[in-house]
Amino acid sequence: MSELLTQARQELDKRYNRMVALTASNLCAHCGLCMDSCHYYVATKKPELTPVAKVERVRSVYKRQHDWLSRLLPAWTGARELTETELEAWRDIAFQYCTMCERCVINCPLAVDTPAIMQAARGTLTAVGMAPEILEQLADAAIEREKSLDLFKDILVEQYGEMEKELQEKTGDPSARIPVEKEGAEMLYVALSGAHTILPAAEVFHRAGADWTLSLFEASNYAVFLGDMPRAKAIAARIVNEAKRLQVKEVVITECGHAFASYHWSAPSWFGPLPFRIRSILEVLSDYVEQGRIRLDPTANPEPITFHDSCNMARKGGVVEEPRVVLRAATQDFREMIPQGANSFCCGAGSGLVAIEEWTETRLAAGQPKAEQIRASGAKVVVTSCDNCRHQINDLSERYDLGVEVLNLAEVTARALV
Amino acid sequence: MSGEALRHFVLYELQLVALSIFVLLYAVKIWQLARLSAPRELPPARGNLTRAVASSYATVLLPWRMESTRKSWGHWLAFMLYHLGIFVAITATFTIPFVPGVMTASVRWISAVSVLCAFLAGLFKLGWRVLRPEMRLISTPDDYFSLIALQIWFVVAIPAILLEAPRWLLAYFIITALLLIYVPLSKISHYVYWFFSRYLFGMRYGRRGVA
Numbered sequence: 285m286s287e288l289l290t291q292a293r294q295e296l297d298k299r300y301n302r303m304v305a306l307t308a309s310n311l312c313a314h315c316g317l318c319m320d321s322c323h324y325y326v327a328t329k330k331p332e333l334t335p336v337a338k339v340e341r342v343r344s345v346y347k348r349q350h351d352w353l354s355r356l357l358p359a360w361t362g363a364r365e366l367t368e369t370e371l372e373a374w375r376d377i378a379f380q381y382c383t384m385c386e387r388c389v390i391n392c393p394l395a396v397d398t399p400a401i402m403q404a405a406r407g408t409l410t411a412v413g414m415a416p417e418i419l420e421q422l423a424d425a426a427i428e429r430e431k432s433l434d435l436f437k438d439i440l441v442e443q444y445g446e447m448e449k450e451l452q453e454k455t456g457d458p459s460a461r462i463p464v465e466k467e468g469a470e471m472l473y474v475a476l477s478g479a480h481t482i483l484p485a486a487e488v489f490h491r492a493g494a495d496w497t498l499s500l501f502e503a504s505n506y507a508v509f510l511g512d513m514p515r516a517k518a519i520a521a522r523i524v525n526e527a528k529r530l531q532v533k534e535v536v537i538t539e540c541g542h543a544f545a546s547y548h549w550s551a552p553s554w555f556g557p558l559p560f561r562i563r564s565i566l567e568v569l570s571d572y573v574e575q576g577r578i579r580l581d582p583t584a585n586p587e588p589i590t591f592h593d594s595c596n597m598a599r600k601g602g603v604v605e606e607p608r609v610v611l612r613a614a615t616q617d618f619r620e621m622i623p624q625g626a627n628s629f630c631c632g633a634g635s636g637l638v639a640i641e642e643w644t645e646t647r648l649a650a651g652q653p654k655a656e657q658i659r660a661s662g663a664k665v666v667v668t669s670c671d672n673c674r675h676q677i678n679d680l681s682e683r684y685d686l687g688v689e690v691l692n693l694a695e696v697t698a699r700a701l702v
Numbered sequence: 703m704s705g706e707a708l709r710h711f712v713l714y715e716l717q718l719v720a721l722s723i724f725v726l727l728y729a730v731k732i733w734q735l736a737r738l739s740a741p742r743e744l745p746p747a748r749g750n751l752t753r754a755v756a757s758s759y760a761t762v763l764l765p766w767r768m769e770s771t772r773k774s775w776g777h778w779l780a781f782m783l784y785h786l787g788i789f790v791a792i793t794a795t796f797t798i799p800f801v802p803g804v805m806t807a808s809v810r811w812i813s814a815v816s817v818l819c820a821f822l823a824g825l826f827k828l829g830w831r832v833l834r835p836e837m838r839l840i841s842t843p844d845d846y847f848s849l850i851a852l853q854i855w856f857v858v859a860i861p862a863i864l865l866e867a868p869r870w871l872l873a874y875f876i877i878t879a880l881l882l883i884y885v886p887l888s889k890i891s892h893y894v895y896w897f898f899s900r901y902l903f904g905m906r907y908g909r910r911g912v913a
Contacts, residue, residue, distance in 0.1 A: 303739040303902065308736075310888065311895035314840050316830070317770040317777060331836040340840055351845070353887040361889075362842035390912075391770040393762055393781070393895050395903035453795040550909075562745075602748045626912040627769060680832035 288412055289366055295411040296346065296366070299404035299511075302545035303397055307679065312336060312396045321391035324381055327652040331631040335388035338377045339398040339521035342405045345370065348426045355425040361554050375414050378405040383634030383650075385595040407511030410540055415510050421638050422506040423515050429501065430522045440464075440500060444498050447479055454698075460490045465530065472532040473541070473565070474523055476671055481538045484698035485565060491701050492577040494537075503543035504671075506688050510551075510638030516546060517554045523590040524551060529562050534561045536568050539692045541596030541634070541670035548601065564597065566669055569697055570606035575611045585615040589696070590663035592621065592654070592677060593628035594670030607669055607693050612702040631668075633676030648683050651676055655684035665689045667696050703722045709868060712875045713799040720879035727886035728894060747909040754908020760881020770812070777830075782824040787892075792857045795878045798866070805863075814864040817902070821856040824849060848890050855881060 285293075300308075314336060320324050324333040331337060333638055340362065347354040347363040354363035364370060384399040392398075409415050429436070448462040462482065463469065473489070473496050475481040482498065489496050498525055501522045507515035527535045537544045544564045572578045591611055597603045602623045611618045623629070632651030637643060658666055658677070666688045668675050677690045703711070765771035765778040790813050797804045805813075831837045844885050855877045861867060862874035885891060907913030 300734060300738065304894060305738050306899055306902070309731075309895055311899055312892040313889060313892040314831075314837075314842070314845050315777075315781075316834070316837050316840065317774065319836055320773065321770055331839045333838050334840070336840050337836070360842065360847075361844045362746070389903070390907070391768050393768070393771065395758065396893055397902075419877040481898055504779040507738055549743055549745055555746070596795075600910065602912050604728060604912065623769065626907075 292412045295408040303400045307397045318388040321387045323653045324650045386631035403511045409512040410512045426519045463497045469496040469497040472527045472535045474503040475538045484694035487698040492572045494551040503540045508546045512563045539669035541594035543595040566606040570609040579702040580614045581702045582616045584700040587616045587664040589665040590610045590616045590661040631673045631676045638672040651680045656682045716879045722884035724882040748911030751908045751910045755904030758904030781828045783819040784823040787817045790816040795822040824853045
């Protein structure tokens with residue numbers, strides 16, 4: 285057996301926890317009821333793109349190693365040996381043809397956790413050097429940013445200063461600030477690199493009288509997509525350490541699906557109990573509306589508006605009602621897509637796919653069910669709380685001639701501020 | 703061996719041996735699962751975990767809950783009839799030898815009709831598996847064998863339950879014994895793992911407040 289296969293097998297074994305073992309056992313009855321829950325299959329009708337067909341490629345290797353009957357009679361159960369060809373196939377299946385959106389899980393009568401196996405496959409491929417290079421680079425760049433913080437801190441502070449001037453113009457208040465490294469602030473806000481995740485939020489925070497400070501780091505964590513937990517933990521540690529150093533009471537994650545999922549749900553498991561809570565900005569905005577800390581004028585957003593639930597925020601994160609509280613207050617014609625909330629279709633860009641240029645055609649094709657949902661809603665504006673979804677829906681609008689504007693929730697809220 | 707002795711051996715000793723193997727195999731499998739590490743989540747739950755777990759189990763009985771069953775009532779009905787028939791056929795392997803008084807004429811008829819419905823549902827499932835390219839791609843010899851073996855079992859169970867004719871009874875109990883040994887090794891095991899996966903599903907999505 286080659287060194288690559290030996291290492292891959294060891295990595296697979298490392299990830300053979302109770303959840304993976306259960307999913308890799310005979311839990312799946314091959315009933316096929318998951319088919320229509322997967323946007324890839326709905327868009328293409330290709331038999332090899334049903335969730336069960338995809339996960340079976342990985343599961344069959346686990347079965348070959350762990351299932352009694354599969355060890356004895358592999359052909360009988362469809363069990364496979366791990367080969368280099370199989371690993372190549374996994375690269376496509378796990379990184380290109382599955383966004384780990386979990387829609388198949390909630391529509392499976394047996395609750396088969398397909399993404400648990402896909403995550404094991406991703407982690408294994410990453411460990412043996414077969415993951416998409418761009419995801420590796422983005423994850424490494426995030427870690428490097430902390431190591432070289434002194435090099436670009438001044439540049440960042442200068443950029444934030446420019447944004448602050450813009451904020452002062454927008455609010456008409458020369459005292460409006462985008463604070464950085466403010467010790468003892470109530471809230472550490474973790475944005476992305478684009479100004480669209482900073483300025484509208486800053487405008488709302490200013491109007492709500494929030495005591496906040498902006499993180500020096502971006503929220504995204506590409507190592508999560510790689511299934512590389514040590515690296516994901518290292519990236520998350522930057523923000524955890526920053527929050528501890530500044531002694532904030534809460535960390536608020538910008539509109540970024542996977543960042544929310546990884547910080548809110550995973551960080552406490554990685555680092556133990558934390559001296560601050562971790563929330564999404566959606567929860568903060570919803571609180572502001574419900575507590576009357578901001579007043580909104582819905583006539584500022586008169587067009588038909590719909591909301592796309594990011595899989596990480598809604599199905600995997602449980603943040604379903606909060607954005608709707610805000611949208612009902614900030615818009616005149618809010619309309620839902622069907623289905624929505626926890627059962628929403630993935631836009632097709634999740635789990636890092638949007639960053640991989642060579643697979644653009646795949647994600648645009650897989651986004652067809654979402655495009656049809658948007659068209660059916662009749663909306664002219666799509667609000668979404670994930671930057672990857674935002675990017676994808678912009679591309680879908682162009683590809684499927686939807687003619688929609690795509691905004692995040694803070695932008696819509698800022699537009700409606702009274 | 704006389705006819706009566708053979709009957710006694712097949713209905714009692716053989717069943718008990720097969721059942722013991724069945725229990726032992728599952729005990730080992732569950733022990734293997736239990737000793738593995740389990741991923742944990744520490745953040746406070748957004749939903750009620752007990753309700754979420756109960757709701758997770760109830761999902762199977764409430765076809766409007768899941769899009770997959772909401773859009774495929776035929777599949778859900780076939781699923782219910784099939785598993786109900788299996789339950790009845792298994793129960794009969796206990797009641798016939800151990801509490802024969804329960805098997806009144808009406809119970810026999812109801813049981814036989816249930817098993818017949820399961821047989822028809824099995825035909826539907828077999829057709830779905832054979833005719834759809836998506837299903838053929840994911841189907842293994844174990845999938846086909848398991849379905850066909852249960853179809854044969856149903857066919858034998860109907861006259862055995864209804865008439866208690868000696869030859870049918872022997873065939874019914876011999877197939878039951880063979881299935882008891884095969885089931886823990888095969889995909890039919892999903893009915894055991896289902897209890898664990900539905901529990902974990904309820905805990906996970908309940909924690910997130912979406913179940």
